[in-house]
């Protein structure tokens with residue numbers, strides 16, 4: 302998969318892309334990411350990328366012409382991209398399902414805004430506008446990294462174990478079950494009133510039982526109860542198997558009894 306990112310702060314993008322799973326995928330060539338400095342597509346001596354808004358008002362607006370030139374250069378170098386994504390708080394909400402869909406594309410361009418955002422005419426060249434959440438950031442660099450990171454996990458060969466992606470929170474419409482690793486017990490200090498006591502935190506016995514059927518059932522139950530408690534809205538769209546439907550009915554029954 303090929304991704305081009307257009308920004309006025311290339312350094313802000315380059316460093317995070319060098320680390321971890323995404324960094325390795327780029328090194329191996331599974332992902333081909335190129336960061337373009339928008340200032341390289343200006344024609345004036347001062348490499349100006351912004352200007353005052355027509356009609357007045359606070360802040361500056363990103364000029365359209367450097368962005369059009371950047372997109373032309375990307376098209377000339379890499380072939381016309383099918384998808385040009387504008388990061389914007391006004392866009393459609395980016396989700397795990399969107400990430401999976403975008404991972405099926407061969408070539409993506411991500412535009413990072415700054416200041417008050419883009420000149421409206423840039424939207425002529427944009428196929429989608431994506432928001433990473435209902436808050437306003439100072440620039441599109443973090444959103445572009447968020448989108449790239451979430452998309453990359455769905456590109457075959459990026460995450461070592463593809464099963465792990467399929468089991469992740471959101472992938473099936475459920476939150477992930479809790480996870481434990483060694484050691485089996487740890488001691489923590491707790492303050493109880495005026496006393497300091499040592500408490501032993503244990504790994505749930507079922508996980509060390511070796512009974513795989515029981516473990517699977519426990520994980521399903523935990524994932525369901527967590528989702529029911531924290532994100533009941535997800536359950537409407539979740540795809541549950543018969544065992545999960547049954548567990549969910551039990552959990553709902555139990556919570557009714559408590560009420």
Ligand code: SAH
Pocket residue numbers: 387388389390391412413414415416417418419431432433434435436437438439440441442444
């Ligand atoms: N004045 C604009 C906000 C500009 S924020 C408005 O009210 O719509 C500056 C830039 O940061 C945007 O162009 C966009 O690239 C990025 N940005 C800010 N918040 C974002 C969000 N929630 N999702 C995606 N991009 C965001």
